[in-house]
Amino acid sequence: MQRIKxxxxxxxxxxxxxxxxxxxxxSLRKVAVFALCLGSSLILIVPHLGHELxxxxxxxxxxxxxxxxxxSWYTGGKISSVRGKAVLVTGCDTGIGxxxxxxxxxxxxxxxxxxxxxxxxxxxxxxxxxxKRLEVVQLDVTSDLQVSRAVSYVxxxxxxxxxxxxxxxxxxxxxxxxxVDWVSLDRYKRLxxxxxxxxxxxxxxxxxxxxxCGGRVVNISSMLGHFSAPGCSAYCITKYGVQAFxxxxxxxxxxxxxxxxxxxxGNFSGGQSAMFTRENMxxxxxxxxxxxxxxxxxxYGTDYFEAFKNALVNASHYTATTSLSLVTEACASALIxxxxxxxxxxxxWTSKLTVLIFCFLPASFTDVLFRVYQSxxxxxxxxxxxxxxx
Numbered sequence: 001m002q003r004i005k006x007x008x009x010x011x012x013x014x015x016x017x018x019x020x021x022x023x024x025x026x027s028l029r030k031v032a033v034f035a036l037c038l039g040s041s042l043i044l045i046v047p048h049l050g051h052e053l054x055x056x057x058x059x060x061x062x063x064x065x066x067x068x069x070x071x072s073w074y075t076g077g078k079i080s081s082v083r084g085k086a087v088l089v090t091g092c093d094t095g096i097g098x099x100x101x102x103x104x105x106x107x108x109x110x111x112x113x114x115x116x117x118x119x120x121x122x123x124x125x126x127x128x129x130x131x132k133r134l135e136v137v138q139l140d141v142t143s144d145l146q147v148s149r150a151v152s153y154v155x156x157x158x159x160x161x162x163x164x165x166x167x168x169x170x171x172x173x174x175x176x177x178x179x180v181d182w183v184s185l186d187r188y189k190r191l192x193x194x195x196x197x198x199x200x201x202x203x204x205x206x207x208x209x210x211x212x213c214g215g216r217v218v219n220i221s222s223m224l225g226h227f228s229a230p231g232c233s234a235y236c237i238t239k240y241g242v243q244a245f246x247x248x249x250x251x252x253x254x255x256x257x258x259x260x261x262x263x264x265x266g267n268f269s270g271g272q273s274a275m276f277t278r279e280n281m282x283x284x285x286x287x288x289x290x291x292x293x294x295x296x297x298x299x300y301g302t303d304y305f306e307a308f309k310n311a312l313v314n315a316s317h318y319t320a321t322t323s324l325s326l327v328t329e330a331c332a333s334a335l336i337x338x339x340x341x342x343x344x345x346x347x348x349w350t351s352k353l354t355v356l357i358f359c360f361l362p363a364s365f366t367d368v369l370f371r372v373y374q375s376x377x378x379x380x381x382x383x384x385x386x387x388x389x390x
Contacts, residue, residue: 266347
């Protein structure tokens with residue numbers, strides 16, 4: 001039998017055709033689920049609600065809304081197997097990254113755990129306490145050299161076994177707290193370098209691996225990627241950036257069968273995430289205050305700063321979730337769901353309610369909420385006090 005030679009352009013078109021068929025099938029399944037739910041509701045439920053026009057109209061509206069919610073959460077089951085699939089996770093020294101690397105290893109994934117300090121005790125424990133499928137990789141996401149070396153290491157490691165890099169989880173990040181007046185421009189830049197440019201640097205470096213197998217890019221954002229709160233501007237800017245980058249990326253790589261997913265953790269200050277511990281938040285706020293110009297500190301006054309510091313940290317921790325399992329499970333779902341959601345929002349009910357309030361109510365209303373909170377827990381700034389005494 002004569003073998004038909006296929007040129008590279010034809011082969012790429014063939015791959016594109018397969019990916020488009022896969023995407024179309026996933027969309028059709030969601031449409032089918034929506035139609036099934038809507039039909040069942042209109043036949044079995046709405047007729048029993050009453051005969052009044054208003055009642056039936058409300059029933060139809062609720063049926064459409066409920067059917068949409070059900071179909072939007074339809075993921076088509078899980079991928080058939082994780083065998084031969086590897087995942088790179090950044091920021092595995094502590095917190096979410098460390099917990100996620102362990103969780104993915106327990107699921108059977110091969111894990112490349114990117115650590116800022118690969119020789120530190122936390123990284124060594126990760127290697128010792130997990131299976132041989134997990135490998136620690138030295139990875140500073142702000143360093144072009146280290147990212148390039150990580151690419152070479154992963155390529156060589158995968159080529160030796162024939163595995164594929166199925167997913168990249170951009171988790172590495174840092175936080176910064178304080179009012180705009182207090183936080184230096186250098187700290188704004190440093191935060192963006194890690195949380196935004198680091199994410200983009202890693203994604204661009206490893207995207208060819210993901211494209212070749214139609215895998216996943218999972219970017220960790222935050223509930224603060226939806227709204228900004230006082231004292232969180234530097235952190236919120238970077239998480240807005242994660243949202244914007246991933247939304248664009250998702251619609252650019254879907255033609256290759258690649259899914260770009262955002263995971264938006266709620267408030268997990270009470271968990272093992274190092275940068276959200278009370279001690280580290282207090283330390284970060286003290287640093288911002290000490291680096292602020294003396295003139296700025298004079299405007300606000302020490303009493304205001306102390307009240308602000310306690311209010312911010314207490315509010316964060318009183319409403320926090322202690323376990324990181326919700327986040328690790330959401331990240332795992334983004335990697336193993338056959339048709340992953342565009343966004344996953346792991347968090348408790350207070351986090352979800354907060355996002356609903358601050359995203360869907362007008363700013364004129366939410367600004368009042370912030371001002372009421374500030375009036376209850378903060379003192380007047382020194383400048384305002386001196387002005388009132390004149």
